[in-house]
Amino acid sequence: MNQILATNPEQPNQKPKKEKQQSTIRTSTPVDITRIAKIFAIILLVFGICIAATGTYAIYEAEETKGEPAMVNPIISIENIEGDDTTLLLTVTTNIGIDRVIYRWNDGKETTISGKGNSYLEQKIQIPTGSNILNITAIDTQNQESTHSKRYELNSKITLEATNNNKIRVTYEGDTEVAYMTYRWDDGEEQTVDIDAMKVDEEIEALSGRHTLTVVVVDINNKSETKVKETIGVPVPQVNVVLNDDKTKYVITATDATNLQEIIVTLDEDETKKYGQKISGKEFQVEIPLQEGSENLMKVEVINSDNQRAERKVMFKK
Numbered sequence: 001m002n003q004i005l006a007t008n009p010e011q012p013n014q015k016p017k018k019e020k021q022q023s024t025i026r027t028s029t030p031v032d033i034t035r036i037a038k039i040f041a042i043i044l045l046v047f048g049i050c051i052a053a054t055g056t057y058a059i060y061e062a063e064e065t066k067g068e069p070a071m072v073n074p075i076i077s078i079e080n081i082e083g084d085d086t087t088l089l090l091t092v093t094t095n096i097g098i099d100r101v102i103y104r105w106n107d108g109k110e111t112t113i114s115g116k117g118n119s120y121l122e123q124k125i126q127i128p129t130g131s132n133i134l135n136i137t138a139i140d141t142q143n144q145e146s147t148h149s150k151r152y153e154l155n156s157k158i159t160l161e162a163t164n165n166n167k168i169r170v171t172y173e174g175d176t177e178v179a180y181m182t183y184r185w186d187d188g189e190e191q192t193v194d195i196d197a198m199k200v201d202e203e204i205e206a207l208s209g210r211h212t213l214t215v216v217v218v219d220i221n222n223k224s225e226t227k228v229k230e231t232i233g234v235p236v237p238q239v240n241v242v243l244n245d246d247k248t249k250y251v252i253t254a255t256d257a258t259n260l261q262e263i264i265v266t267l268d269e270d271e272t273k274k275y276g277q278k279i280s281g282k283e284f285q286v287e288i289p290l291q292e293g294s295e296n297l298m299k300v301e302v303i304n305s306d307n308q309r310a311e312r313k314v315m316f317k318k
Contacts (some may be wrong), residue, residue: 059209074098074138086154086216086226090136092121097141105132105172108230109212111187117141126214128228129156156217158227161201164309166236168213169272172200176219183215206233206259218304234258234306241300250288250314252300259305260284267291290316 051272052292074094081087092101098115105128115121136148161169172178178195185207193202200217218224237256244251254260260279264287267273277286290296297315 001281004304005016018068019253036191038282043148072096073144074140076136076138076146077150077152078136078144080136086127086224088125088127088134088152088295088298090121090123090125092138094119094138094140098143099139099143101136101138103134103136105134105228109186109210125214126226126228127152127154129154129226135310149238156225156227156232158200158225160213160215160227160229160231162206162231166206166207166233166308167203168202168311170200170202170215170280171209172217172225174217174219174225176221176223179218179222181215183213185211185213208233208235234307234308236301237258237304237310239302239310241298241312244287248290250290250296250298250316252286254284254300254302254310255281256282256302256304258282259304260302260305262303263307264303268294268297268300269299 072095074092074096077093079089079091081089090101090103092098092115093279097117097119098121100115101113101115101121101123102110103113103123103125104110113123114120121138131151131153133149133151137145138147139145157174158172161171163169170181170183172181177198178200178230181193181200181202182190183193183204184190195217204213210230212228212230213227214228216224216226233259237254237260240253242251243249243251245279245315252263252265254263259280261282262284263279263284264274264276266275267288274299284302295315295317298313300312300314302310
């Protein structure tokens with residue numbers, strides 16, 4: 001009694017089919033799309049506000065600084081003057097305002113020019129003879145400064161020599177007749193001396209202390225030559241010899257602006273009658289008796305503490 005069990009009498013060899021599971025994928029609805037669009041719009045709005053704020057700040061900052069000049073140091077320029085090999089033209093420019101300009105040759109005395117707050121300054125500078133370095137400093141009203149240094153070479157036929165009588169001797173000889181000569185001490189007033197000759201041989205009274213002498217020689221063709229020299233002038237002692245009231249003695253008076261050091265008296269040009277005496281102070285006086293039957297030739301020399309010497313000769317026959 002065999003029995004065959006079957007669940008599907010029509011297809012006894014087929015396995016039962018599994019039921020299909022329902023899909024979980026959702027389709028976006030119009031409500032969801034609207035929500036995403038709003039979020040994206042909000043992000044764009046915030047980004048736009050940030051960009052606008054940054055641009056506004058930049059414009060404001062530009063307005064704040066508008067009109068203020070850039071902090072640029074003074075500009076120094078040096079040029080040679082056409083037709084004049086002895087003079088330079090110095091110019092200084094700045095958009096801030098010039099306070100002052102200082103220049104000097106080598107390590108010598110400084111010359112200061114006030115800029116008066118102007119944006120442009122111009123100054124002519126004489127080139128000294130020889131090999132010299134010009135040093136320039138320009139300072140603006142904001143205390144910014146620029147510097148410039150350059151070496152210049154210049155030869156001159158003018159000679160300046162100190163004499164033993166406290167003067168400066170000026171000599172010059174060229175190929176063309178000289179019309180006139182000018183000179184000045186430091187930045188003082190210029191003095192003019194007419195020459196009208198082929199040669200110059202003049203003496204200028206020296207000044208005491210350290211000074212700069214500028215001499216310019218101009219020929220009849222208006223061509224000039226310049227010499228600049230620093231001098232140290234030392235006062236020369238003064239000596240005076242007179243007879244006393246009854247004419248029996250020489251009265252010798254010596255004076256000096258600084259200090260006397262020595263007086264030497266020589267009688268009748270005889271070295272055996274030469275007398276020296278150390279002295280001090282700014283004034284000294286002594287009397288020398290006259291000799292009977294003599295020409296009483298006397299030479300008086302006075303030396304000061306700067307080793308400057310003055311001399312006086314007298315003669316009186318008694």
